[in-house]
Amino acid sequence: MDDESGISQELEQSLRKHRRGSESTGTLVVSEEEGYVGDTITFQGRNFPAGEQYELRWNSTDGRWGVLEANEIVGPQYQPRKETIATVRTDEDGTFDEEWMVREDYGGAHRIEVRDGDTTVATAEYTILPWFELDQQSVPLGDFFTITGYGIGPNVVTNNYQVAWDNGNVGFMTGVMNRGTATAQIRAVGPVGKHTLQVWRNYRGVPYLQNNTQSPYGPVADGRQSQWVVEVTEPEQPPESAWLDAQLDESPIALHYPDVEDTEAELSITPTSGQPGTTAFISGENFPAEEEVNLIWYRHEGHRVKGIPITPEPKPEMLPTVTTDEDGRFQTEFTIPHGEGSTRPITAAVGGREVAVTGFMMQPSIETFSPTSGPVGTTIEIELSGVGWPVYENAPYFLYDNKPLGYVCGLTDNDGGGIVKLELPASGEPGWHFIDAYPCLFEVQQDEPDFELRPHLSYLDNHPVRPLPAYHMAFEITED
Template structure:
């Protein structure tokens, strides 16, 4: 029995476009250079093309993101093909054109440049290799300020997606360009003593510097010959540095995937304003479409469990943290609350009537600095540091501490009811008399993909490339006395 082979006009058009694009290129495109950096100008020479035709110059690349499950488990970098229209060119009467393009801000590696006719046909293409490189914004900075390094053309290849930054030959942490078209930013503390220091960028997919990068690596120098190390100068500060601070944070919304299931699906609605903030934030919880003149219990949830011990981490109700309210004749209420100290990330809030949850919302708990004590003392002084709001998810639960740009180790946002959401560490003061700086950077505690290796290392490009959410770093200053 013959099958019905009729297809829609829309599908036929798509198939025709596909067939046209698979047609072998009929023209010639020669690139003025086989290798380039982001921002370089490259000449395109088109020959053997139809005369007096306008063609689109199409740049082929990828979109990068982090593969994530349930806003918690980090799979690794993920990339999908994309194309970008750079410009248009018009051939002359002999089917030729000469044109210059600027290499766009994009990932490194090989990129195809295509000449596309108005009907979608590929009339010619060439390939160019984009080489990753780094630039430093400033060569001097007062003690306690930062040197800013920006990388361009990083990734998507695992080898070119993991770069290590060292300070005076000690590794500080890594940079990656998983997101933002291969661009990454890192800020390195201007640590003491006052005077000259060396900042250098290395490359290794294993996450530690491969010291033959610039001599015997089969992949060539770190930046293809451009500068990847700088002599910088730390100068005297104009005044005393702050003893503790945290990076600016953004307005966020809770992640519903971390909510518990409610007992009964009703028309009741629950919301909180603002939706994010630090412990101590004043918030308003509003409810609508509840039964009139009804007592409603508001219930705060904390995620509890232990990943290393194999105890599943789940949201657990915490009684008596939030108040009970009574709805008005319209079934509405509004109550002012103070956000308590607790573990970070999404904190679910449910509304219960007679023990049955009927509505849910959430608050995105953001981290904060609590205390550093003492703030000065001789070498060997025990420095007591407290921070709060560290989340339970693998991309935020292990801030990595460095002392004068030298890694010490990580802390864990463990659930400790006695500490009430406070992460508490003690380290010893060291170094010459003067100010010393302690920074705690976000890190990735676990990642499913083995390459490149980003696990349990200070993530220096957290500002624009950390998975799931933009997280802040914590900063402290301690004065070593005579």
């Protein structure tokens, strides 16, 4: 009887659900048709059966950069995403009201479903509008203002926003990653006093100046502030002359290793990342006992513009030869040399056969910034090391006082030991002037939006593949 009773109850529930679905699909309305990340809205359910439980399902996308071989950038890639944001139960009148705060997500229209198991019984739509906030409106000369954008993209028009300082285009922000949220830091450059900071929008990568007057897509932030008057104040102490953003611990990318024979020999390095000059230890195990092992450093050589493929090439005299112990182990200490950024492969060869591979993630450094002061026209010499060869780190883009200047290339001189050299003339009124170099994308296979060869200001949380730092320098113009 108990089994039969249980079966009967399951059958009755199934029939009741079927009858419920055929009688009414219900009505879902959102208290607001559109709004911003952080807003509180209400989902209003009506005309449902009484005392029933439903799930509210939010439809959106997940974004990432399409990357081939951890090198070539295809462009932004998006795929559908669904998530349950609430569980509701109708009252005796078949209604429910559910408050919900709009989470960080991409801008544009989002479909909300009322789900009864696998069945959608009602839908509504809510549009997230983009908006931007500034962390502070007064900072000392040489420090940074931080802009955070919410509800960016993924539409081709609305996932590329440009930032202007005193009507000069500094670079772009995008929310490809982090569900449409992006962060940019803008240098407070002189003179001391009031300046303007503004966010523009255009899929071509340069500001469309009719954004807020005649754009078919409406104002940049749909009613919220996208332009600020900010104040640059006198610093309490002189700015630091040359530095990089903090760099994280990283691991090498195995896709960038050369092929070696498949053996039991194992090679490892500690630490796995750092700048030139880092002291590292290479360890090996499962090698032949009491045998010489040649350690081989690799560089990546080639030239995209000339059509020369970029490939890892051995430099066998840069690392020591070691001898294994009776257990086939060894450990040796060495100093990381200068070289191109990204993965620097290291192989171990026995009897001319490369039998194991590891790698070191080479990180950028500022080798030379000199002089740090002088009159207008002074030649400023800059040397960088660890500029990578993949397209997402190959071309740091330089700004002088927040004005675009140009880019350098990490593979310009394959005989230069990985050192990138440039000279700039000091310009401007007496006082402090600032040089910043941001990551940029040298090549992108997709044409729209146009991300190529522009300072990527949202590199902190939206750059492809690696967490690259920006370079920061300060020069003081003196009287003649």
